[in-house]
Amino acid sequence: MTSRFAVSGLTKTYGTNVVVDHLDLDIEHGEFLVLLGPSGCGKTTTLRCLAGLETPEGGSIAFRDDRVFDAATKVNVPAHKRNIGMVFQSYALWPHMTVRENIQYPLKVRKLKQAIADGAVDSAAGMVDCGGLLDRYPSQLSGGQQQRVAVARGLVAQPDLVLFDEPLSNLDARLRDQVRSQIHQLHQNLGFTAVFVTHDQAEAFALGDRLAIMKSGKIEQYDEPEFVFENPVSEYVAAFIGMGNRLELRRGHDGWITSADDVVDLSDAVVRDRADEGKTAVARFRPDDVSLHDSMADVPAGNIALHAELVTYEYGGRYFDVTVKTGVEQLSLRANATRHSAALRASRPGDPLVVSFSPSSLRVYTDSVPDSADAPRDLATTGGRS
Ligand SMILES: Nc1ncnc2c1ncn2[C@@H]1O[C@H](COP(=O)(O)OP(=O)(O)OP(=O)(O)O)[C@@H](O)[C@H]1O
Ligand SMILES: [Mg+2]
Structure with missing residues (x-):
């Protein structure tokens, strides 16, 4: 047409x-x-x-x-x-x-x-x-x-x-x-x-x-x-369409390292841009994709798990909007109210928690401009990021 x-x-x-x-x-x-x-x-x-x-x-x-x-x-x-x-x-x-x-x-x-x-x-x-x-x-x-x-x-x-x-x-x-x-x-x-x-x-x-x-x-x-x-083409788009969580990463010799010095396996994540050793990157993901756990033992196999502490929570009916701190970053998540109400109501800011998310929910961006061979199609057609 x-x-x-x-x-x-x-x-x-x-x-x-x-x-x-x-x-x-x-x-x-x-x-x-x-x-x-x-x-x-x-x-x-x-x-x-x-x-x-x-x-x-x-x-x-x-x-x-x-x-x-x-x-x-x-x-x-x-x-x-x-x-x-x-x-x-x-x-x-x-x-x-x-x-x-x-x-x-x-x-x-x-x-x-x-x-x-x-x-x-x-x-x-x-x-x-x-x-x-x-x-x-x-x-x-x-x-x-x-x-x-x-x-x-x-x-x-x-x-x-x-x-x-x-x-x-x-x-x-x-x-x-x-x-x-x-x-x-x-x-x-x-x-x-x-x-x-x-x-x-x-x-x-x-x-x-x-x-x-x-x-x-x-x-x-x-x-x-x-x-x-x-497939948000850039961190700007990701942030704008609800991937409110931001995790800073750096590329070490054996993989990606968080700001809390945890090594995370991103082989299943969507890494949009290549990154060489020593490079920093940013992972974006949605609060809906983060789960809350009492301990590391509860984390599903394959998920990235991080130690965190409670910052605050707000009741929203069927869920709680929970803010936690991991390393230097704050993350938001949505926790099922039926499952987490009692524990959250009994907790205080600073209490230890575990959060986890599937690597496939992450979109990883670096500042590098991808070369044309692996440029996402939209970057190629819209002139790329400024
Ligand atoms: N008549 C004008 N004279 C000078 N600058 C203007 C004029 N109209 C808009 N601008 C400037 O142009 C830019 C874009 O304005 P625009 O109104 O298109 O933004 P917008 O995306 O619609 O924002 P919003 O979501 O706040 O409505 C702004 O920096 C604004 O200050
Ligand atoms: Mg306007």
């Missing part, structure tokens, strides 16, 4: 600050792309460039084969002539317009009178369960209702592309889940093409057909969620 939507070499600077840096994205027809990255990495600026609200200095943006922006040939189709829907973090409804007028707005701007006559507004409101709210003003709606109206407004004109800029982050946790699943269902039913910006990994995994993880204006990894989950 040809790309529905292609961004190539997109560059946007503010003064001397390069905010979007030669960014490439190919988005297939009907694809839900999630742009994931920390605050300030250029997510909103990228969306604003796609929408035509900012003028980039370099690169091109094409819908199907039509260029809406091309720095080289000075093509720049204005925002209102790009068929794009937008849903913002702040609901951004017009306060002086009713819900009906708000949803109708994109149809009026594009002079789609037939769609209005055919009931497009009622049907868009119905899709987000706001059919009964059409005569109200935004001030008479809850936050969740306002954001659902904003979603209806973003979709009503059946745009080529729908841009979502952190639309769930102002909602409380329960509403966030509701509106998220509504957006997901709408996408499954309507099949629109979307770019959805978030800094929340759970949202990204839940919604994305593909994830683009952004760092300093560049795409660090661009892959399907399961692939990103299993």
